[in-house]
Amino acid sequence: MIIIEPPIRQLLVEDAVNTFPDECCGFLFGREETDGTRVIIDILVVDNSKQGDKRRRFEISPLDYMTAEQHALDHDWTLLGVYHSHPNHPAIPSEHDRVAAQPYFSYLIISVLNNEIITLRSWLLNEEQQFEEEKIIDYQFT
Numbered sequence: 001m002i003i004i005e006p007p008i009r010q011l012l013v014e015d016a017v018n019t020f021p022d023e024c025c026g027f028l029f030g031r032e033e034t035d036g037t038r039v040i041i042d043i044l045v046v047d048n049s050k051q052g053d054k055r056r057r058f059e060i061s062p063l064d065y066m067t068a069e070q071h072a073l074d075h076d077w078t079l080l081g082v083y084h085s086h087p088n089h090p091a092i093p094s095e096h097d098r099v100a101a102q103p104y105f106s107y108l109i110i111s112v113l114n115n116e117i118i119t120l121r122s123w124l125l126n127e128e129q130q131f132e133e134e135k136i137i138d139y140q141f142t
Contacts, residue, residue: 081105
């Protein structure tokens with residue numbers, strides 16, 4: 001389970017909408033509770049460094065990964081995962097997403113249809129290297 005509070009959700013939505021029709025991307029920071037619940041405290045927006053068509057793929061530069069790791073250390077947070085958008089596509093990981101994924105990370109995908117947010121979904125790799133959906137608790141709607 002992953003908890004996203006309204007201010008963080010708003011930052012994710014703004015990045016996805018502002019980057020549309022290209023894919024946005026960035027990092028998720030926070031803490032993991034003893035029961036495994038992940039609490040997102042902050043995000044770090046990064047540029048999609050993919051060469052060519054950014055509407056269907058994203059890439060994060062090695063320098064941005066190092067910056068994210070340092071950001072986590074500086075704030076005593078855990079780097080919990082990566083987020084990106086799927087412009088005009090559902091928030092379901094592609095095969096490309098699965099192959100590029102790392103164990104442990106949460107992969108939050110924001111579906112944007114015609115510049116409007118449709119849904120946010122989060123995914124984790126299981127032991128068979130397949131994605132399983134991670135339940136999102138979004139306090140904006142409670």
